Amino acid sequence: MSVILKPKTATAEEIAVQLTEAIHAHRLQPGAKLREDEVGDVFQVSRTIVRQALHSLQHKGLVTILRNKGAFVAKPTLKEAREVFEARSLIEPAMARAAALRATAQDVAFLEAHMQAEQDALDREEVGEALRLSGDFHVQIARIADHTLIETLLGQLVARSALIIALYWRRRSALSDKASHMGLVNAFRDADADGAEEIMKGHLLDLLMQLDLRDSPSGPVSLKEALKK
Amino acid sequence: MSVILKPKTATAEEIAVQLTEAIHAHRLQPGAKLREDEVGDVFQVSRTIVRQALHSLQHKGLVTILRNKGAFVAKPTLKEAREVFEARSLIEPAMARAAALRATAQDVAFLEAHMQAEQDALDREEVGEALRLSGDFHVQIARIADHTLIETLLGQLVARSALIIALYWRRRSALSDKASHMGLVNAFRDADADGAEEIMKGHLLDLLMQLDLRDSPSGPVSLKEALKK
DNA sequence: TTGGGCCATATCGTATACAATCTGAGCCTA
DNA sequence: TAGGCTCAGATTGTATACGATATGGCCCAA
Numbered sequence: 001m002s003v004i005l006k007p008k009t010a011t012a013e014e015i016a017v018q019l020t021e022a023i024h025a026h027r028l029q030p031g032a033k034l035r036e037d038e039v040g041d042v043f044q045v046s047r048t049i050v051r052q053a054l055h056s057l058q059h060k061g062l063v064t065i066l067r068n069k070g071a072f073v074a075k076p077t078l079k080e081a082r083e084v085f086e087a088r089s090l091i092e093p094a095m096a097r098a099a100a101l102r103a104t105a106q107d108v109a110f111l112e113a114h115m116q117a118e119q120d121a122l123d124r125e126e127v128g129e130a131l132r133l134s135g136d137f138h139v140q141i142a143r144i145a146d147h148t149l150i151e152t153l154l155g156q157l158v159a160r161s162a163l164i165i166a167l168y169w170r171r172r173s174a175l176s177d178k179a180s181h182m183g184l185v186n187a188f189r190d191a192d193a194d195g196a197e198e199i200m201k202g203h204l205l206d207l208l209m210q211l212d213l214r215d216s217p218s219g220p221v222s223l224k225e226a227l228k229k
Numbered sequence: 230m231s232v233i234l235k236p237k238t239a240t241a242e243e244i245a246v247q248l249t250e251a252i253h254a255h256r257l258q259p260g261a262k263l264r265e266d267e268v269g270d271v272f273q274v275s276r277t278i279v280r281q282a283l284h285s286l287q288h289k290g291l292v293t294i295l296r297n298k299g300a301f302v303a304k305p306t307l308k309e310a311r312e313v314f315e316a317r318s319l320i321e322p323a324m325a326r327a328a329a330l331r332a333t334a335q336d337v338a339f340l341e342a343h344m345q346a347e348q349d350a351l352d353r354e355e356v357g358e359a360l361r362l363s364g365d366f367h368v369q370i371a372r373i374a375d376h377t378l379i380e381t382l383l384g385q386l387v388a389r390s391a392l393i394i395a396l397y398w399r400r401r402s403a404l405s406d407k408a409s410h411m412g413l414v415n416a417f418r419d420a421d422a423d424g425a426e427e428i429m430k431g432h433l434l435d436l437l438m439q440l441d442l443r444d445s446p447s448g449p450v451s452l453k454e455a456l457k458k
Numbered sequence: 459t460t461g462g463g464c465c466a467t468a469t470c471g472t473a474t475a476c477a478a479t480c481t482g483a484g485c486c487t488a
Numbered sequence: 489t490a491g492g493c494t495c496a497g498a499t500t501g502t503a504t505a506c507g508a509t510a511t512g513g514c515c516c517a518a
Binding site: 463465466468469472475476478479483485486488 | 508
Binding site for chain 2: 052055056059079080083084086087090091094147148149150153
């Protein structure tokens with residue numbers, strides 16, 4: 001928790017955003033406890049506001065709140081992880097198709113700048129920021145498709161994906177989606193709906209393949225936790 | 230607001246459920262104001278708890294909270310309404326397919342009982358309850374498909390659909406989904422994945438057709454509201 | 459009469475006080 | 489020494505007090 005920025009007073013929304021970024025950047029690990037007054041001290045607000053932020057993050061699936069226990073950064077199970085990517089596979093190809101039919105020159109330029117920003121972050125070795133931008137790329141596609149509901153939804157799924165990547169990413173392979181993203185941008189430029197849809201399908205499959213979502217238990221668990229119940 | 234039941238103390242979750250049911254049953258109309266201490270009086274809890282419930286409903290898209298103005302039952306716009314059904318069309322056929330492959334005899338029996346309960350409600354002329362059950366039928370399919378994430382998601386979309394139906398339903402046609410639901414149950418019994426998927430696709434299209442989602446303005450609006458801004 | 463400004467009241471927003479609950483250390487006992 | 493009990497401290501849960509903001513009525517002036 002001590003790695004959070006902005007020690008000045010903030011709104012619940014701002015706190016939620018900052019916590020989300022910290023989770024995205026893996027500065028807050030899955031399972032980390034978020035004590036209310038600790039967070040409140042950092043942001044200089046009362047627990048009331050912190051509570052709002054934490055509940056909001058719970059609704060988005062980033063935080064788990066246990067009654068009388070507290071709030072923790074969510075630890076998606078294997079099943080939840082698979083479900084997130086299944087849901088994305090149902091939604092995103094259709095968004096890519098719609099975006100291809102609607103994308104303007106500005107949209108294409110925006111996505112290109114977005115990819116450049118991601119590359120810059122990688123060059124600076126800011127892996128967390130690059131991951132965040134990479135996820136946001138997908139949300140931007142829903143925005144271009146002008147589908148507000150799914151844009152919101154996808155924002156939540158992408159945020160959860162960041163947690164999943166933190167837990168299940170096979171470190172041995174590089175998480176590179178540059179080629180797919182480039183392909184999508186090109187398809188948008190050409191208004192190639194079929195192409196965009198296919199690339200997105202393949203891209204999500206690629207992502208899945210780079211995760212270790214086989215039956216292995218959910219990773220290192222403390223003995224104490226493992227023996228509980 | 231005076232039509233709500235259970236005047237004894239309750240948790241935020243219970244309040245949210247009761248409000249949801251009231252919205253489903255159209256006892257609370259889109260746009261209705263939900264004053265915090267009024268709700269608190271009804272349920273015999275402090276505003277703290279009411280606030281939790283209202284925020285939770287906001288996240289689910291059933292309530293709109295305007296800062297310093299208060300909470301209102303959401304009034305989905307035409308675009309939002311279309312988006313809800315588009316999202317459902319992306320998700321539910323796949324759920325129907327998965328459910329067909331997984332449904333047990335118990336699941337089929339459960340759905341049959343569910344349909345019977347809906348019919349009973351209709352016979353008792355409890356239209357609101359029948360609508361609620363009809364929506365829940367779809368959520369149950371996601372449960373049978375064993376897809377928890379989408380089950381939750383669909384619960385929200387179905388709840389919003391109830392609002393949309395309240396606003397955009399063409400009264401002239403009967404909102405009958407009995408045939409489609411029956412077809413789905415049969416497909417589940419036969420493990421007919423393709424059939425289930427197709428029926429669900431068509432069923433959602435049917436639903437859309439029975440709504441008036443053309444460009445007409447969002448219905449009766451007070452003059453004052455219309456001239457604002 | 460009509461338009462604008464002012465104030466009382468209603469209502470929401472936030473902080474804080476207090477109650478309920480959990481946790482873990484220390485102690486006792488078998 | 490292992491197991492369980494008790495209690496203090498830490499932490500979350502809820503109610504309430506108080507401040508901020510919006511609303512609507514009233515008065516006054518043009």
